Amino acid sequence: MIKTRVNELLGITYPIFQGGMAWVADASLAAAVSNAGGLGIIAGMNMNGEQLRAEIRKLREKCNKPFAVNVMLMSPHAAEVADVIVEEHVPVVTTGAGNPLTYMKKWTEAGVKVIPVVASVALAQMVAKRGATAVVAEGGESGGHIGEANTMALIPQVADAVDIPVIAAGGIADGRGYAAALMLGAEGIQMGTRFLVAKECNIHPNFKAKVLKAGDTATMVSGRRLGHPIRSLKTPFSRKFAEMEKDASVTDEQLNAFGTGALRKAVTDGDDANGVFMCGQVAGLVKKEQTCSEILEEITAQAEGVLAGAKKYSDR
Numbered sequence: 001m002i003k004t005r006v007n008e009l010l011g012i013t014y015p016i017f018q019g020g021m022a023w024v025a026d027a028s029l030a031a032a033v034s035n036a037g038g039l040g041i042i043a044g045m046n047m048n049g050e051q052l053r054a055e056i057r058k059l060r061e062k063c064n065k066p067f068a069v070n071v072m073l074m075s076p077h078a079a080e081v082a083d084v085i086v087e088e089h090v091p092v093v094t095t096g097a098g099n100p101l102t103y104m105k106k107w108t109e110a111g112v113k114v115i116p117v118v119a120s121v122a123l124a125q126m127v128a129k130r131g132a133t134a135v136v137a138e139g140g141e142s143g144g145h146i147g148e149a150n151t152m153a154l155i156p157q158v159a160d161a162v163d164i165p166v167i168a169a170g171g172i173a174d175g176r177g178y179a180a181a182l183m184l185g186a187e188g189i190q191m192g193t194r195f196l197v198a199k200e201c202n203i204h205p206n207f208k209a210k211v212l213k214a215g216d217t218a219t220m221v222s223g224r225r226l227g228h229p230i231r232s233l234k235t236p237f238s239r240k241f242a243e244m245e246k247d248a249s250v251t252d253e254q255l256n257a258f259g260t261g262a263l264r265k266a267v268t269d270g271d272d273a274n275g276v277f278m279c280g281q282v283a284g285l286v287k288k289e290q291t292c293s294e295i296l297e298e299i300t301a302q303a304e305g306v307l308a309g310a311k312k313y314s315d316r
Contacts, residue, residue: 004165004182006187009133009134009165010039012034012065014296014300016189016191016299017068017169018040018190018195019041019169020041020044020096021144021195022144023043024195024203026055027055027056027058031063033198034063035293036292036293037065038292039066039092041067042055042068042069043070043072044072046072046075046076047077048077049083052069052084056069056088067090069090071100073096073098078098082103086106086110089110089111090112091113093112093113094136095115095116096116100116101130104131104132108131115135119137119139120147120154124162128162128164135164136169136190137151137168138190140231141170141231141281142171142193142280144231145230151170151184154170156184159186166185166188168186170280171281173283175298175302179310194295196208196279197289198289198295199291204270206270207266211233211277211286214233218234218279219233219234219279220232223245225255226255230278232277232278235277236272262275263275263276263278
């Protein structure tokens, strides 16, 4: 069994996080991952405080293991969500889409372990100085909102820059990626795309089918013009968005309006024409639907095998 500081800090069996994917990472998926020994994460997305409180309580009906809430810091409800996290004694918080320093003191004083998602060394150092328990360093291979650096380059630089554990994310879907992340200096991993096809994941069957059929060139990046690039599967909607983005006659307001609600339409309706299917570059490695428990057990066994086999390179 792979053990790092992350296991002890969070009280989990596997140092593996399930990504806080908006509209995807609900109480059911998070509970299944946590019950299986990983860290399940509820996506706070644009929920208000009471909506999040209800989702936390749903999870606790299914699970008594450690879990996390992902806070999207650009949400208009971020402040009230931050309070609910303290009131509900959420054990772990991950953050994205912004700088978490506004809320970190409140959370850490309440005993919440704060693990920001970062895409640069500078942000990792900043949150480490302010009391972060760990950081998730996410490379641009990931699905959804992405940064500029890729995982291979980002992880060792962040690991060298901070003393707290680094969880690697972006481009990891099997034990080979897990083992590679550890060799780069990470002490755990976060996966999103692999959990899209978990049996406990409640996304539309059309979304799962698209992931399972995807190849190595199945994704594209759009949204750079708006300052919020995202990686998604190539679909009629995504291609149309990319065309509009290149068209100078289309205003940013029109582009934003075209994309509003697109993720929900993909996740809940499986709508090709109007939905954006956020997914990472590793979709081509995801070939079967499994339970969360099977995913965690399989990826860990494969990583252990890869790490054990690596000795052959030093015995020559």
